[in-house]
Amino acid sequence: MSVPMSTMNDNRFREILYGLDPIKQRGVAAAFAENVLFLCSASRLSAIVSLAKRPDVTDRELAVAHQAANAIKTERLCSCGSEVDWAIQSRYFVYRAALDCVKPAKNGVNLAWDAAMNSRIARICDGIAKGIGFARQEAEVQYRILSDFMNKQEGA
Numbered sequence: 001m002s003v004p005m006s007t008m009n010d011n012r013f014r015e016i017l018y019g020l021d022p023i024k025q026r027g028v029a030a031a032f033a034e035n036v037l038f039l040c041s042a043s044r045l046s047a048i049v050s051l052a053k054r055p056d057v058t059d060r061e062l063a064v065a066h067q068a069a070n071a072i073k074t075e076r077l078c079s080c081g082s083e084v085d086w087a088i089q090s091r092y093f094v095y096r097a098a099l100d101c102v103k104p105a106k107n108g109v110n111l112a113w114d115a116a117m118n119s120r121i122a123r124i125c126d127g128i129a130k131g132i133g134f135a136r137q138e139a140e141v142q143y144r145i146l147s148d149f150m151n152k153q154e155g156a
Contacts, residue, residue: 008143016146017112022105024153026052029115031145033097036119036138039126040091042072045098052101065102073099086129093122116142 020028030052037046048065051057073095100115123138 008147010139013116013139013143013146014113016150017110017116020110020112022111023055024149025105025111026057026101027055028112028146028149029097029101031149032112032115032119032142033094033101035141035145036094036097036122039122040094042091042095044072045069045095049098049101059104062102062104066099066104069095069099069102086125090122090125090129093118093125097122112146 017025017028030049033049033052034046037049048069051061051065073092097115097118100111100118103109103111103114105111119142120138
């Protein structure tokens with residue numbers, strides 16, 4: 001299904017994401033998370049997101065990666081919530097987006113939508129920390145990522 005950018009909005013975005021099977025959801029989720037990885041310095045997260053992009057990843061690999069991502073999130077963010085440090089909040093949501101890439105697929109849960117929303121929140125927090133706004137820009141980037149992903153699937 002070719003997805004023209006000119007017709008994209010959040011309703012269409014969500015509709016397309018909910019039409020994807022779990023493997024494709026995971027692939028798009030990884031692309032969304034990858035786009036905000038630079039907001040944190042956890043190189044292990046990059047490996048986890050790369051793993052999630054593999055269409056042949058096993059449930060066991062995903063379970064181990066999910067455990068590792070959760071451990072990284074916990075070890076890095078134990079101070080989150082004490083006083084609002086928007087940079088820490090931003091990293092927290094990057095970790096959440098990475099977790100979304102490797103969490104188990106369940107009915108009613110869309111990995112890609114969750115990763116998209118956590119990525120957007122990461123950008124919002126980063127924007128607050130820096131005194132600039134990125135919320136809408138991240139949505140536009142995600143529309144392009146999804147459009148590119150769908151066009152590649154159509155060509156494959």
